[in-house]
């Protein structure tokens with residue numbers, strides 16, 4: 010600390026570049042400050058620092074990181090505590106540009122593996138961004154000292170050094186329960202669980218916070234679909250609706266809550282914080298939302314299970330386009346997900362291409378199969394399950410053609426679910442549909458694509474340039490990847506991580522070994538599991554503080570949307 014103050018005294022009043030002298034480590038009474046990166050001017054990306062605290066001097070016990078999932082939960086909790094302490098801190102320094110700013114990569118409603126805080130047996134590391142204070146381009150040494158010494162100590166005192174053990178325990182208990190439900194689903198042939206009392210609707214279309222409790226109708230399972238799970242840390246079993254493997258149809262009138270239910274299921278691949286309303290909505294972690302995405306590029310995907318005989322003999326076994334249609338993009342989204350091993354498709358009619366989902370009897374009569382390249386999803390959904398073991402949860406209020414193949418039909422009425430499976434089966438027997446099954450008896454072959462090394466080229470001019478912009482965009486060399494329609498990507502720190510991972514894959518030549526996309530994703534998962542989320546970055550042992558873990562399915566989605574993707578023929 011003395012050393013830090015000495016430097017600050019010396020550079021006070023000098024040009025901003027003098028701050029570079031701060032790089033290094035400083036010992037404080039109960040923690041270490043590491044200044045890893047110093048910004049070039051007051052307007053540049055803030056400086057990166059770490060606070061390293063011996064774990065023994067905090068209330069974090071070994072129990073709280075006894076397994077990987079608990080570790081993620083306690084780290085997430087600490088990140089939130091630090092964020093809270095920063096927002097309440099009033100000792101802020103002021104000045105030009107980002108002077109005086111202190112921030113941590115703050116989580117949203119999900120509990121994701123992050124790099125902002127790391128807990129190990131020895132220490133707790135907190136990664137922060139700080140704006141070193143200046144007036145114009147002049148170093149404000151005293152303000153800097155106030156910030157780096159007093160303010161940071163204050164933030165730690167109100168977070169890491171004053172953990173409320175009871176609150177932390179509750180976070181860990183919830184995490185254990187979520188983990189338990191996840192494995193229960195897996196062992197019992199289920200793809201999702203929605204607890205009674207869950208609040209599914211969100212505050213607005215742009216907020217993931219829960220809708221006001223006075224306005225929301227809590228979820229309540231129909232008796233026939235209700236299950237009880239004996240979860241840890243509470244005597245009464247938790248009850249709710251199970252969605253089993255196979256084909257589940259969600260029907261009901263417009264505005265009765267179908268999409269809201271599906272959205273909650275989509276997000277159930279992640280754990281949510283207490284108070285979110287979806288903390289006990291749990292979905293198979295490998296479930297993939299599928300939608301139409303016209304305009305996206307597609308690179309040599311075998312979409313022939315759905316699409317054949319395109320005009321002018323365009324190949325659909327290795328289908329490429331710079332500008333896919335609604336139906337071809339939806340087919341590509343499905344086949345790419347199957348290629349890397351998704352277990353369950355989640356589809357909403359609102360975001361599907363109609364001609365991809367249905368083709369009724371009358372249309373079959375008017376336009377013969379020879380003239381229609383598309384085999385609709387309704388003819389493939391059963392084979393998906395029977396041949397490949399992949400389940401589907403489908404919102405479909407507009408067509409009864411799915412009644413025959415559905416294993417379970419749930420009707421949403423006034424935001425509550427009812428089991429109408431029997432009724433739907435009865436109707437399909439009485440009013441027989443005369444539509445013909447199309448597209449053969451089997452699902453068909455999946456792609457097994459091998460991406461070529463040249464696919465990842467981060468050079469822009471003479472420099473390597475990769476950057477994430479917000480939640481939806483990654484700039485990769487000269488290419489721009491749009492993830493706008495990859496709907497289970499929820500946090501811009503995940504987007505940043507995907508950018509880092511792709512860049513790391515290029516640097517480490519991961520595409521040189523002729524691995525298939527699936528093998529590649531397995532390899533990336535293993536590296537992330539074994540070496541941590543920061544392992545693809547260049548600042549491995551320093552400051553990777555703003556990354557959150559994406560699923561391999563979203564990494565795959567980004568790679569597939571890279572217009573420079575090249576596939577071995």
Ligand code: ADP
Pocket residue numbers: 209210211220224225226227228261262263264265266267268269270421424
């Ligand atoms: P659908 O897909 O059946 O047309 P949505 O799921 O889009 O209907 O829901 C319509 C509206 O109702 C949305 O504004 C949504 O936020 C709201 N809503 C959905 N479920 C609930 C609920 N359980 N309680 C209160 N409002 C809800």
Ligand code: MG
Pocket residue numbers: 267268269359
């Ligand atoms: Mg809808």
